[in-house]
Amino acid sequence: DIQLTQSPSFLSASVGDRVTITCRASQGIAIYLAWYQQKPGKAPKLLIYAASTLQSGVPSRFSGSGSGTGFTLTISSLQPEDFATYYCQQLHDYPWTFGQGTKVEIK
Amino acid sequence: EVQLLESGGGLVQPGGSLRLSCAASGSTFSPSFSPYAMNWVRQAPGEGLDWVSAISGSGASTYYADSVKGRFTISRDNSKNMLYLQMNSLRVEDTAVYYCTKMFAGASSYHGMDIWGQGTTVTVSS
Numbered sequence: 001d002i003q004l005t006q007s008p009s010f011l012s013a014s015v016g017d018r019v020t021i022t023c024r025a026s027q028g029i030a031i032y033l034a035w036y037q038q039k040p041g042k043a044p045k046l047l048i049y050a051a052s053t054l055q056s057g058v059p060s061r062f063s064g065s066g067s068g069t070g071f072t073l074t075i076s077s078l079q080p081e082d083f084a085t086y087y088c089q090q091l092h093d094y095p096w097t098f099g100q101g102t103k104v105e106i107k
Numbered sequence: 108e109v110q111l112l113e114s115g116g117g118l119v120q121p122g123g124s125l126r127l128s129c130a131a132s133g134s135t136f137s138p139s140f141s142p143y144a145m146n147w148v149r150q151a152p153g154e155g156l157d158w159v160s161a162i163s164g165s166g167a168s169t170y171y172a173d174s175v176k177g178r179f180t181i182s183r184d185n186s187k188n189m190l191y192l193q194m195n196s197l198r199v200e201d202t203a204v205y206y207c208t209k210m211f212a213g214a215s216s217y218h219g220m221d222i223w224g225q226g227t228t229v230t231v232s233s
Contacts, residue, residue, distance in 0.1 A: 001173075034219030036156075043206055043223035044156065050218055087156050091217045094170045096146070096158040 002026055002090050006099035012107045019075040021102045023088035028068045032092040035064055035073045038101075039084045047086075048073065078104070108133040111207045116227030123197050123231070129190040129207030129224055141165065141185040144210035146220060147192045149203035149229075157203070160192065161210070175201075197231045204228050 003026035013019050023033065031051035036044040046055045048064035051071055061076045075082055083106055088099040115127040127147070131140050147159040160181040161170040169181050180193040190207055204226040211221035 032216060036219075038156075043225060044220075045223075046211065046219045046221045049211065050213070050216075053218075055219075055221065089156075089158075089219065091219065094161070095172045096161070098156040098158065101155040 001095055002029060002093055002097055004088055004090055004097055004099040006086075006088060006102050009100060009102060011102060011104050013078050013104060014107045015078055015080060017078045017107075019078050019082075019104060021073045021086055021088075021104075023066075023071040023073070023099050025069045025071075025090055025092075029090045029092035031067050032090055033064075033066070033071050034089045034091060035062075036087045036089065037082075037084045038087065044087065075104075080106075110135060110222050111209065111224035113205065113207050113224045113227035116205065116229045118230045118232065119197055120233050121197060121199055121231055124193070124195045125197065125229060127192040127194065127205055127207075127227060127229070129192075131188040131190065131209075135209070135222065136188055139185070140183075140188040144212065144217070145181075145183065145190045146208045146210060147181060147190075148206045148208055148220070148223075149201075150206070150226075151200075151203040154203075159205070162190070194229070197229075199231050202229060202231045 005024045033051045035048040038044040052064045085101045085103045110133045112130045146161045162181045178196045182191045206226045207224040208220035209222040211218045
């Protein structure tokens with residue numbers, strides 16, 4: 001199975017900060033990576049797919065990059081509604097796997 | 108408009124069974140549910156996301172996480188726009204919110220899960 005490791009697991013930041021979350025795959029997955037945002041008590045929301053393509057309706061302050069084994073999710077200017085937990089997911093091989101999550105909290 | 112609505116969760120003893128259902132509705136699934144691969148994803152209390160199972164649009168292909176293989180069965184009824192998860196031999200570690208999700212596909216690959224239900228809670232406890 002492909003393991004995904006996110007870092008950091010927890011991040012404290014202020015409104016307006018630039019935030020970067022990393023996802024590392026245990027083997028190459030080309031660009032078959034998605035990012036999700038989950039707020040407490042809610043279902044996850046797809047933010048980015050194919051490593052860098054913004055899902056329709058997602059604000060442009062979110063961006064993704066990477067290929068192979070290393071990927072990043074960047075929020076260019078953190079907004080109050082962005083405080084949430086973020087997950088990466090690989091869609092290269094079954095079983096689909098998720099990273100352990102990165103919780104972004106208000107400093 | 109409601110897109111995916113799960114039901115069937117509840118409290119069950121270890122070793123017991125439950126059948127989860129997911130009803131697909133709305134413009135995305137009109138006029139047909141069958142083009143879309145579907146999944147079940149779960150989240151244990153305070154934990155991260157855990158993919159459980161997937162099924163192709165026709166239902167001919169199914170996939171399972173090792174942790175549920177041989178115990179859970181995914182199925183669908185395209186005539187009713189319904190997805191199911193039959194869960195047998197339940198364990199305490201199966202306790203979670205179970206989400207039904209729609210697969211978002213490109214020309215030659217899957218992109219992610221673009222529609223999620225609100226989840227149904229399964230508690231396995233004696």
